[in-house]
Amino acid sequence: MAARRVSSLLTRSAFLSSVLQGRNNGGRIRKFSSTATAVEEPITPPVKINYTQLLINGQFVDSASGKTFPTLDPRNGEVIANVAEGDVEDINRAVSAARKAFDEGPWPRMTAYERARIMLRFADLVEKHSDELAALETWDNGKPYEQSAKVELPIFVRLFHYYAGWADKIHGLTVPADSPHHVQILHEPIGVAGQIIPWNFPLLMFAWKIGPALATGNTVVLKTAEQTPLTALYVAKLFHEAGLPPGVLNVVSGFGPTAGAALASHMDVDKLAFTGSTETGKIVLELAAKSNLKPVTLELGGKSPFIVCEDADIGKAVEQAHFALFFNQGQCCCAGSRTFVHEKVYDEFLEKAKARAMRRKVGDPFRKETEQGPQIDSEQFEKVLRYIRSGVESNATLECGGERIGSKGYFIQPTVFSNVKDDMLIATDEIFGPVQSILKFKDLDEVIRRANATRYGLAAGVYTKNIDTANTLSRGLRAGTVWINCFDVFDAAIPFGGYKMSGIGREKGIYSLHNYLQVKAVVTPLKNPAWL
């Protein structure tokens, strides 16, 4: 493997060069610095691409149009494989397979224990194939292989164990009536679920969606993100090997405005679950309302605060704040993208946060020591660089990073801004990249008000040793998750979802089951009951 090291200092993006040469609006750059990282010649991933067609009714098939689209390696923009491109007709075929499997097939009719056993067999198969799956996930997405293999695949397996465990514990209720009636409340599967997932965690989003839907006896049409179609096809194949009946899980690769929109507006889809941007969330909600008024759950964007109080252990807080933002190349809906630091510890925190970012190892995600791979694609890469430029132009201080790395692929230096003000775009918008924005605060009331002054409400982080401070902040912050002295803890049983424009509903945990269940009241007269 050639060790072609490219100095990031030689490859500054054009706009930052112009900023550095003073052709910009005077953004302050305290000290420009390289993060001293390098990109090697791409390592060949240890996996073959076996599945590129659509999976409909248990069979791999070409798209009705015969069209394909390329899925690209984010390390260099080269084609990994050409994948069948699903469109309206393919969604129609997939929905009718799922409909038939629900209305006539064995899945909702088999015992919950049998369903659970298939899900457990599937989890075992995924475990057996987890090296290839981790390699495929990293190749298609660019995330570090160590993260795919040691964090995400084990969580994926855990999620299916968790949901298999629920399958035979979906209980209804009996409720007392005011009259002599026997009242049963049945929890029934809702029918055909349409699910649309993003590219940042292709396998985990598959598990968050498919796990609860199948545990509760539904059938599914899943539309994967066009950037990352490969692993869902692989695991869906394993699901069929585990005994899943045909038509229960259909996977359609394709684009949002075509395949995604067809699914959201389909008259025969009984429920829609979506994860992605707030803008697209609004579109799919409207499509669902304008078609058959199917219920919709949405998991959307965020601009999560990470609050470092004056009594925090600064070393640990720096590390957690760094992780909260930079994990997964900054491509997390819950990324701690506004780091609020108390004024008394601000200078110390800033120096350490900057030093930590400069130590971050960016490179080929297949290298063991790599902490950060490339951004997903050229669109996201350009968007992140635009936000960095806007930070400089709006007079935030660029402490480190700010440039692309190398001339191929979508690698960006870990970037830290200080002196960030609440109304700057880098503090209001979801950047979805490795850009940490550090803001100063004076007291708790102020930081709660500022942390909540956003259209989002997905998550928040709090760093303090004081239990009263922790309680005040955790209740004051309007967010679906508050992590105290930790971040990104994602157990299968912990519900996840957003306040405000971060979404509707909760995924994971017991709450996710409700998304896939109908509630039916059955009322029968009682003749001469001994009691009511």
Ligand SMILES: NC(=O)c1ccc[n+]([C@@H]2O[C@H](COP(=O)([O-])OP(=O)(O)OC[C@H]3O[C@@H](n4cnc5c(N)ncnc54)[C@H](O)[C@@H]3O)[C@@H](O)[C@H]2O)c1
């Ligand atoms: N909350 C999250 O987990 C999450 C994940 C990925 C991206 N994002 C945000 O979204 C931004 C843009 O990323 P993106 O373009 O991949 O997100 P997106 O919302 O456009 O895509 C998410 C999914 O929705 C589908 N989609 C797109 N347009 C659609 C339409 N009109 N009808 C139906 N489905 C449609 C896509 O094909 C994909 O499967 C990111 O910068 C980030 O801010 C958030």
